[in-house]
Amino acid sequence: xxxxxxxxxxxxxAPGDFTAVRDERAQAARAAGxxxxxxxIRRLRRPTLAAWASNLLVREQPDETERLLQLGEALxxxxxxxDGARLRELSAQQRLLTFALARQAGELAAQAGxxxxxxxxxxxxxxxxxxxxDSGAAEQLxxxxxxxxxxxxxxxxxxxxxPPQAPVSRRTGRPSGEVGDLDAARxxxxxxxxxxxxxxxxQQEQQERLELARQKAADVARELRxxxxxxxxxxxxxxxxxxxxEQAERHVAELSxxxxxxxxxxxxxxxxxxxxxxxxxxxxxxxxxxxRRGEDAAAHVRExxxxxxxxx
Numbered sequence: 001x002x003x004x005x006x007x008x009x010x011x012x013x014a015p016g017d018f019t020a021v022r023d024e025r026a027q028a029a030r031a032a033g034x035x036x037x038x039x040x041i042r043r044l045r046r047p048t049l050a051a052w053a054s055n056l057l058v059r060e061q062p063d064e065t066e067r068l069l070q071l072g073e074a075l076x077x078x079x080x081x082x083d084g085a086r087l088r089e090l091s092a093q094q095r096l097l098t099f100a101l102a103r104q105a106g107e108l109a110a111q112a113g114x115x116x117x118x119x120x121x122x123x124x125x126x127x128x129x130x131x132x133x134d135s136g137a138a139e140q141l142x143x144x145x146x147x148x149x150x151x152x153x154x155x156x157x158x159x160x161x162x163p164p165q166a167p168v169s170r171r172t173g174r175p176s177g178e179v180g181d182l183d184a185a186r187x188x189x190x191x192x193x194x195x196x197x198x199x200x201x202x203q204q205e206q207q208e209r210l211e212l213a214r215q216k217a218a219d220v221a222r223e224l225r226x227x228x229x230x231x232x233x234x235x236x237x238x239x240x241x242x243x244x245x246e247q248a249e250r251h252v253a254e255l256s257x258x259x260x261x262x263x264x265x266x267x268x269x270x271x272x273x274x275x276x277x278x279x280x281x282x283x284x285x286x287x288x289x290x291x292r293r294g295e296d297a298a299a300h301v302r303e304x305x306x307x308x309x310x311x312x
Contacts (some may be wrong), residue, residue, distance in 0.1 A: 001028065001029055001032070001034075003037060006041055010025070010044060011047060011145045012055070015047055022041060022042065022044055023042070026039075043208070045208070048148050048200060049109075049116055050116070050120045050127065051127075051146035051147050053105040054105060054124050054128075054149070055144045056109060056112065057108060057124070061101070061108075065101075068098075068132070069131070069142065071090065071093060072131055072138050073135075075090045076133070078090055094132055098132070101128055102122075102124045102125035102128060106124075126149060126150070126152055127141070127150040129152045130151055133152055148197050148201065151194065
């Protein structure tokens with residue numbers, strides 16, 4: 001999935017299907033891990049009915065669209081060169097061509113199940129006039145992704161073949177005669193159309209901001225649930241660790257008590273060994289003393305016995 005492919009698909013749909021399919025494609029991009037693409041898809045704006053009909057014309061009538069673009073190049077060149085004769089010739093062509101293409105756009109829209117009003121068809125024709133006047137507008141139309149009708153460049157010759165600007169009265173500063181009235185009416189109609197388009201655009205942008213806010217709130221809610229789950233798991237792990245620590249501390253305390261008892265037993269054994277060694281030494285000394293006394297007694301007996309024998 002890429003932005004160009006999604007845009008080509010969306011701007012080929014009927015305006016009523018645009019938002020739902022756009023949101024589906026944005027959700028798919030987000031599920032695939034491409035949040036930037038998802039955000040760019042959500043920023044694509046639903047076309048007005050006139051813009052959709054103009055896009056439909058480009059897609060269904062590429063040869064006629066190319067003819068319109070070539071006429072626009074010739075008109076702009078003649079306007080730049082101030083070639084009055086060429087301008088009159090080409091203006092007649094643009095009148096016929098834009099009218100015919102606007103009618104074709106209406107027929108294509110009807111075939112697609114969407115009828116358009118005369119006002120919308122006029123917006124399509126104004127868009128085609130703008131394409132003739134402005135190379136940038138021509139590029140926009142050629143892409144087939146218009147979101148709103150295009151406006152005619154001020155001062156460019158209109159299809160009636162009138163010169164770029166009507167004569168102006170020095171005293172009043174207003175166009176004179178019937179041409180001035182037509183121009184004023186055209187300007188008022190264009191201003192009304194611009195105001196209507198602005199309101200529709202603002203409503204669409206507000207709806208898109210609301211959808212983005214809802215999506216962001218849903219994302220935050222999911223993230224909160226994930227963080228709460230992680231917190232619960234960490235808290236459970238902490239409780240297990242604290243239980244193991246408490247058990248280890250009890251074991252250490254028991255071993256410390258046993259060590260103290262063993263050390264006391266060791267000290268008692270050392271004391272007993274010391275006392276036993278003392279008694280052993282005393283007993284050894286007593287045995288040696290007794291042995292000496294026994295030996296002395298035996299010697300005395302032998303001496304006495306020897307004397308007795310001698311006397312006899």
